[in-house]
Amino acid sequence: MFIKIDFETEMPIYEQLKRQIIEGIAKGALKKGEQLPSVRQLAEDIGINLHTVNKAYNILKNEGFLTIDRRKGAMVSNLMPEITEQYLELLKEELKYLISNSYCRGMRKEGFLSICESIYDEIDDEKKF
Amino acid sequence: MFIKIDFETEMPIYEQLKRQIIEGIAKGALKKGEQLPSVRQLAEDIGINLHTVNKAYNILKNEGFLTIDRRKGAMVSNLMPEITEQYLELLKEELKYLISNSYCRGMRKEGFLSICESIYDEIDDEKKF
Amino acid sequence: MFIKIDFETEMPIYEQLKRQIIEGIAKGALKKGEQLPSVRQLAEDIGINLHTVNKAYNILKNEGFLTIDRRKGAMVSNLMPEITEQYLELLKEELKYLISNSYCRGMRKEGFLSICESIYDEIDDEKKF
Amino acid sequence: MFIKIDFETEMPIYEQLKRQIIEGIAKGALKKGEQLPSVRQLAEDIGINLHTVNKAYNILKNEGFLTIDRRKGAMVSNLMPEITEQYLELLKEELKYLISNSYCRGMRKEGFLSICESIYDEIDDEKKF
DNA sequence: GTGGTCTAGACCACG
């Protein structure tokens, strides 16, 4: 796997793991239906406790990114979660803060948008392979 | 003040406070050089602990949004912080996650950018008054 | 057979199998005395493990829904189990939880009863054929 | 508290706890907005591990029955969860099984409905005090 | 071998 955990940051390990898996799905490193390593396996690979991996997997299951198949363990869902009203609200809140902060620091609309665009393009690029 | 705290969310109160102050500065509700309520005053208004307000103020001071004068209390800095390399890195990380998540849920570049744009416009609009 | 297994739910496969067989008996898709597919056959049809089918069959035998003959395999019992004190207790416990949950969510007696009624009617309807 | 855990049954402790809390809310033993014991407190009272209580609380939080206030700990939500499409589906599935089982054992519609009714009445009765 | 459950103990962020 491509997981890199930063043990220094204050972001919980399970949250870092969760985010990297979502990013992995977005850029196609993890295909729909693809099987993920077992909690034990991944925990060992990363050097963390299996319960921590389990927590990340379970959150992702609850959010609809993963499904846990009794026979094969965790796998990427074939149907990704929707853009719910609730998600949109949360996204806007988060963006409002990021934009406000950047705005105060002098970044204008064009600069911010071009960063977003380049990230989107990055995802699309990796998608091709 | 315009502060609204949600006591039921996972986000720490001091973080909510910090974000709302930054958003207030961005949209011009708080002008440069303007004085903020005293720690004691604000804490009472919102109904939270002194320490919590203090923590938010101190973080904002360290990040360069506020200056704290022993006599006059906290005020909005006359010079906003810069777009540092470090900030840019953090911003990109955060956006990468938000975009990946939205991408998985089917939101494409145009949709995401238009949300960002509308938030920027909102800030600019409020700025006029 | 009419069995549909959901491999992604939390409910064990053997439990899903057991429930669907009981539902099949209730609505008359499986007649008293009727022979069921062999463990091996059913396992292959559904694409699950032998042991899993075996477990479901054995539970159903112990509860009195099936009789298992060494030569002829499993068949639907000619005498269905009774409403024992123990069963009634369990049923009430389960209903108490379901009703409490529904009640909290605002469902009133009439709504709940009408759902039960429609399920009963459904069973009776299928019974006619 | 009124919690009674059965350590013999195969139902997970956290699930028993979750159910009893929901039942407590339904019958009014727990009022909206009321504060629950801390995880440590309740764990000690019941004689289980605090993580087990924590798990139950978190599930209930995610389902909308509890809210966790940073200042005061867990409390009963002021707004109960809705009857979602998904919940209704699950409820019907569960009822379908219970009814099928009871039907096989000879219980007819009237008998089943009267049990449901008496449980509903029980809840309403306790509500009055 | 897989995830689920439970226990236990430690440390930390928060208020």
Place this chain on the structure above:
DNA sequence: GTGGTCTAGACCACA
């Protein structure tokens, strides 16, 4: 004092 996080180890249900 509250819940959140992480670690650790044990046992079990499931397939």
